[in-house]
Amino acid sequence: xxxxxxxxxxxxxxxxxxxxxxxxxxxxxxxxxxxxxxxxxxxxxxxxxxxxxxxxxxxxxxxxxxxxxxxxxxxxxxxxxxxxxxxxxxxxxxxxxxxxxx
Amino acid sequence: xxxxxxxxxxxxxxxxxxxxxxxxxxxxxxxxxxxxxxxxxxxxxxxxxxxxxxxxxxxxxxxxxxxxxxxxxxxxxxxxxxxxxxxxxxxxxxxxxxxxxxxxxxxxxxxxxxxxxxxxxxxxxxxxxxxxxxxxxxxxxxxxxxxxxxxxxxxxxxxxxxxxxxxxxxxxxxxxxxxxxxxxxxxxxxxxxxxxxxxxxxxxxxxxxxxxxxxxxxxxxxxxxxxxxxxxxxxxxxxxxxxxxxxxxxxxxxxxxxxxxxxxxxxxxxxxxxxxxxxxxxxxxxxxxxxxxxxxxxxxxxxxxxxxxxxxxxxxxxxxxxxxxxxxxxxxxxxxxxxxxxxxxxxxxxxxxxxxxxxxxxxxxxxxxxxxxxx
Numbered sequence: 001x002x003x004x005x006x007x008x009x010x011x012x013x014x015x016x017x018x019x020x021x022x023x024x025x026x027x028x029x030x031x032x033x034x035x036x037x038x039x040x041x042x043x044x045x046x047x048x049x050x051x052x053x054x055x056x057x058x059x060x061x062x063x064x065x066x067x068x069x070x071x072x073x074x075x076x077x078x079x080x081x082x083x084x085x086x087x088x089x090x091x092x093x094x095x096x097x098x099x100x101x102x
Numbered sequence: 103x104x105x106x107x108x109x110x111x112x113x114x115x116x117x118x119x120x121x122x123x124x125x126x127x128x129x130x131x132x133x134x135x136x137x138x139x140x141x142x143x144x145x146x147x148x149x150x151x152x153x154x155x156x157x158x159x160x161x162x163x164x165x166x167x168x169x170x171x172x173x174x175x176x177x178x179x180x181x182x183x184x185x186x187x188x189x190x191x192x193x194x195x196x197x198x199x200x201x202x203x204x205x206x207x208x209x210x211x212x213x214x215x216x217x218x219x220x221x222x223x224x225x226x227x228x229x230x231x232x233x234x235x236x237x238x239x240x241x242x243x244x245x246x247x248x249x250x251x252x253x254x255x256x257x258x259x260x261x262x263x264x265x266x267x268x269x270x271x272x273x274x275x276x277x278x279x280x281x282x283x284x285x286x287x288x289x290x291x292x293x294x295x296x297x298x299x300x301x302x303x304x305x306x307x308x309x310x311x312x313x314x315x316x317x318x319x320x321x322x323x324x325x326x327x328x329x330x331x332x333x334x335x336x337x338x339x340x341x342x343x344x345x346x347x348x349x350x351x352x353x354x355x356x357x358x359x360x361x362x363x364x365x366x367x368x369x370x371x372x373x374x375x376x377x378x379x380x381x382x383x384x385x386x387x388x389x390x391x392x393x394x395x396x397x398x399x400x401x402x403x404x405x406x407x408x409x410x411x412x413x414x415x416x417x418x419x420x421x422x423x424x425x426x427x428x429x430x431x432x433x434x435x436x437x438x439x440x441x442x443x444x445x446x447x448x449x450x451x452x453x454x455x456x457x458x459x460x461x462x463x464x465x466x467x468x469x470x471x472x473x474x475x476x477x
Contacts, residue, residue, distance in 0.1 A: 004298055032223055034253045035363045048301070048354065051193070051243075052221025053250040055360065056301050062353050065110060069325055072109065073147055075453075081194075085220040088227055 003070065004048045004055070005079050006063035007031060011043050024049065025067070025079075029086040052086050110325055118330035119153040125337035132158045133289060134336055135426065137279060138296035139166030139454025140324055146459035148326045158333065161426035162456040164278045165296055167243045168195050169424065169448045169455045170379045171271055174410035176201035179240045179269045180209050182405045189215045189232065191225040192240035199451050202412055206240075222247075222254040222268075229258070229266035238267045238401045245302040248272040248390060249363035252370035255392065255399050267401035270392055273377065275299050276307050277388035281379075283315055287427055292336040294329065295321035297351050302367075304359025305347050312345040323351040370396055380414065380448060381424030420447040423456060430460035437461060 005024055013019035013030060020041075022031040032053045033041055039057055041047070046063040047054035058066070070079050109115065126132060136142055142162045145151065151160065164170050180201055183190040190206060197207045197218060210216035215235070219225045225239035241251045251268060258266045275296060282288055295308055300321045308319040318339035322332035332350045339346060349355055370393060377389030392400035401407070414420055418435050422428040430436050430449070440446040442458050449455035453462070 032221075032250070032253065034257075035249050035360060035366060038360075038362045050298065051247050051250050052223050053253065055246070055249075055298070055363065056354055056356075058354060065325070065353075068110065072325070073144060082220045085218070086224065088219070088224050088231075 003075055003079050003082060004050055004066060005070070005083060006046055006058065006066045007049050007054075007083075008060075008063070009033075009041060009043050009045050009047060020054075022047065022049070022054070024083045027080070027083050029083060031086070109327075111327055115153075115327050115330060118327060118334055121334050122153075122158060122330065122337060123155045125334065125341055126155050126158045128155075128157060130157065132291050132337065132340070133161055133426075134158065134292050134294060134333060135161040135163045135282070135290050136294040136322075136329070137163035137165045137275065138294075138299065139169065139452065139456075140297065141294055141322065141329060142166070142456050143454050143459050144324050144326070144329060146456075146463035148329075149463070150326060150329060153330065154333070158337075160294075161290065162423075163293075163426075164282065164379065164382060164424060165244065165275060165299070166449070166452050166454040166456075167247075167271075167273065168199055168452040169420075170273065170278070170381065171199070171242060171448065172378045172380050173201055173412040173414065173448075174378070175271055176206070177203070177410040177412060178407045179238070179271075180206060180214070181410070182269065182401060182407055183236075183238050184209075184214060186215070187234075187236055189217060189228065189235050189237045190240060191217045191219045191228055191237055193220065193242065194218045195452055196240060196242060198445065199448055200445060202410070222251045223257075226254050226258055226263065226266050229263055233265055236265050236267060238269050240271070241268050242271045244273060244275050244296075244299050245363075245367070246298045248274075248371065249302060249360070249366045252366040255370050255396050256366065258399050259396060264398070267399055267404055268392060269401040269407075270371075270390060272371065272390040273379070273388055274373075274390065275303075277385050278379065278382065279308075279311065281382050281385045281388070282425065283311070283317075285425060288425060290317060291340060292318040293320070294332050294336070295319045295347070297321065297323055297328075297355065300349075300351070300355045300359065302360050302363045305349050305355065305357050306359075308347045312347050316345045318345050319347045321347070321349045321351050321355055323354065369393075378411070381421035415446050418447040420449050420457075423447075423449055430457040431464070433457070 007022035007024035229237040371390035449457035
């Protein structure tokens with residue numbers, strides 16, 4: 001829950017302007033931009049994401065730093081699981097999804 | 103962009119460690135608290151303690167939301183979603199946290215509808231997808247996650263979704279720091295301030311710690327170099343007899359925080375008069391509840407919540423560890439009855455809890471930079 005995962009804004013959602021498709025380590029998910037409404041945010045910008053919400057705009061270099069940090073902390077897998085789980089609709093390749101394997 | 107497993111600027115890490123040794127000298131002992139569980143995790147993971155002189159001690163703070171949540175709240179959350187028309191939705195971190203009658207995961211095994219969500223927005227989505235069920239989102243976290251819950255509740259209201267409810271356990275960091283400073287058995291010289299919480303609240307809310315308590319606060323990033331640089335900045339202030347709030351994590355944390363996030367929180371939440379913290383007891387105005395304008399989405403108002411209070415397992419010394427009075431390994435249960443696989447206390451559950459971090463990294467060091475940079 002406390003992971004901060006960097007992603008790159010690809011495009012805004014046509015129906016819900018507060019949502020955007022964000023590329024996060026090659027996985028595309030809809031992320032809520034509602035908490036960045038005071039900033040001008042454009043496709044191509046990098047953001048730091050917590051629990052599915054973009055919390056701050058960062059530079060591409062900072063995004064790379066954050067990605068490295070997640071790897072160093074041994075959190076890459078949790079981060080990927082979290083990202084795969086956004087939107088409820090796509091179970092991660094490991095087979096562990098948002099729904100428990102019972 | 104990919105995950106790359108290399109340290110940033112290892113040569114600077116060695117220099118920062120050297121500077122810490124120079125500043126600390128050997129004529130006194132320094133006790134510095136890292137408030138945030140993410141920092142605790144990083145400190146253990148990277149073996150940063152091995153880089154510090156023995157007279158610079160890091161005390162692990164209360165900034166792990168799973169760890170400070172009293173067991174009674176888990177019991178309450180599970181009890182209100184016990185009947186089949188409910189879905190209990192929570193972040194994965196919550197799933198193995200023990201309640202009196204087991205964890206959410208164990209409740210699932212007994213037939214309760216328990217789901218992991220990675221975002222409060224997905225709990226709302228679950229409510230949209232299952233209109234015949236009541237979806238209760240077990241909200242937890244400091245100011246890093248509270249704005250997302252707030253915005254989700256506002257969206258539920260705007261869309262008129264009536265089967266989505268939030269069981270709110272959000273807490274705020276400043277009153278916890280105040281409680282720790284007021285604690286008679288605690289002597290601290292300075293604080294490594296939380297990184298991501300500060301993205302939201304900014305640096306200003308820490309100013310009283312410097313001004314009235316005379317303790318330096320340095321808001322810090324999470325890399326080894328960030329944390330060591332923050333300790334250098336704290337020691338420099340202490341050497342020159344200053345106490346200020348400084349921002350080492352400028353690349354992510356704006357001094358004023360995120361105003362839109364603060365507005366979302368203020369719109370949906372108000373302060374509870376008091377809230378119980380595991381290990382710290384009742385702290386006044388330390389947690390958030392849902393404002394009456396959003397009462398319809400507040401699980402505590404809509405359903406009857408038993409208000410369970412549970413004392414922690416007697417033998418477990420979570421409170422003392424949480425306040426930094428005991429090291430994790432000094433607890434009687436550590437590594438025996440209480441392990442990350444079979445946690446008794448919450449500090450063993452989350453990777454940000456100091457017991458789990460200590461267990462995983464201090465005992466079986468998988469990553470350490472100490473040897474690399476001090477050679």
